[in-house]
Amino acid sequence: MKAALLVEPGRIVVDEIAEPVVGPGEVQIAVGGVGLCGSDHSVFSGTWSAPSYPWVMGHEAFGTVVAVGRGVPRERIGEKVVVEPNIACLACDQCRRGWTSACRARQSVGMNRPGALAERLVVPDAYAWPISGAPEDLVCVEPTAVVETALRRLGTPLPPSVLVVGVGAQGLLMVLALQARGVSVRVHDVNKERVALAERLGAHQDGTEGTNAPFELVVDSVGSPASMNAAVDRTQVGGTLLVLGLDGRPLELTAQTIVRRQLVLRGSLTYDHPHDFEASVALVAQGRFSPGAIVTDEHPIDDAQRAFDQGTSAPGKTWIRVAPTG
Ligand SMILES: [Zn+2]
Ligand SMILES: [Zn+2]
Numbered sequence: 001m002k003a004a005l006l007v008e009p010g011r012i013v014v015d016e017i018a019e020p021v022v023g024p025g026e027v028q029i030a031v032g033g034v035g036l037c038g039s040d041h042s043v044f045s046g047t048w049s050a051p052s053y054p055w056v057m058g059h060e061a062f063g064t065v066v067a068v069g070r071g072v073p074r075e076r077i078g079e080k081v082v083v084e085p086n087i088a089c090l091a092c093d094q095c096r097r098g099w100t101s102a103c104r105a106r107q108s109v110g111m112n113r114p115g116a117l118a119e120r121l122v123v124p125d126a127y128a129w130p131i132s133g134a135p136e137d138l139v140c141v142e143p144t145a146v147v148e149t150a151l152r153r154l155g156t157p158l159p160p161s162v163l164v165v166g167v168g169a170q171g172l173l174m175v176l177a178l179q180a181r182g183v184s185v186r187v188h189d190v191n192k193e194r195v196a197l198a199e200r201l202g203a204h205q206d207g208t209e210g211t212n213a214p215f216e217l218v219v220d221s222v223g224s225p226a227s228m229n230a231a232v233d234r235t236q237v238g239g240t241l242l243v244l245g246l247d248g249r250p251l252e253l254t255a256q257t258i259v260r261r262q263l264v265l266r267g268s269l270t271y272d273h274p275h276d277f278e279a280s281v282a283l284v285a286q287g288r289f290s291p292g293a294i295v296t297d298e299h300p301i302d303d304a305q306r307a308f309d310q311g312t313s314a315p316g317k318t319w320i321r322v323a324p325t326g
Contacts, residue, residue: 009046035139136292
């Protein structure tokens, strides 16, 4: 099968590799397309190391079930699906508490098991969710689950107005998810094109509407020292900072600031199996949420190198078409 192989940080070669074998309880998917996100770029650039080279990246995938392993109903063959790419053991202490996102034996497609930028992908039956729709929406189901879960975990009613710091793909989806809940959204990003896209989606740039009142809730989708400084600055006393960004650098934030400003810090990683993903699939499948509005760039798999090279500068989300017919 054809696959986009990361042969060393920054360099992709499209080549033929062996198809993955479908085992008991698994489905084999003919991949239609794959969205690219920040974590893929971290692997591409070498910021996060791949388990080995060559490596197949990609986890925001949709496609069609083409084979099933023992124990999986044959009726699944032909089903259009999206992939829930974080596979939990369901047996460790974290999984038993319901926090499968913190599974101690977590397998992640494209991170520590083979990725989706290939013509075939094998995942456990329960991690291939039936859904059909436009490719742009389908590649956004997984990151939609991330933002929807973050809002679920907040567990508090949302204030009428929220600031989103960083409007890459994840931040833009947060804008849409908040707006869908009737929240008025302000955005902050150093990239003007991203701010312009957020404005086209209905948000307003922070600081342009006269008032400079701080926010009861600020979402940081970057997590860098600079973005966290901006986010903390704009959070009101007693307010909440919801952090989604996975930047690994130490922050300048001090305990003194947290205490004096009486901040509530809430980190949120991915989603918990199966309920969170199921909820996002339903949201998109029923047309109540159209995340594809954040997609700006599409490339065929043969141009995977270019997709990654240009991906970080694209204003919105980039996806790679793997099957010519989608
Ligand atoms: Zn992702
Ligand atoms: Zn586990």
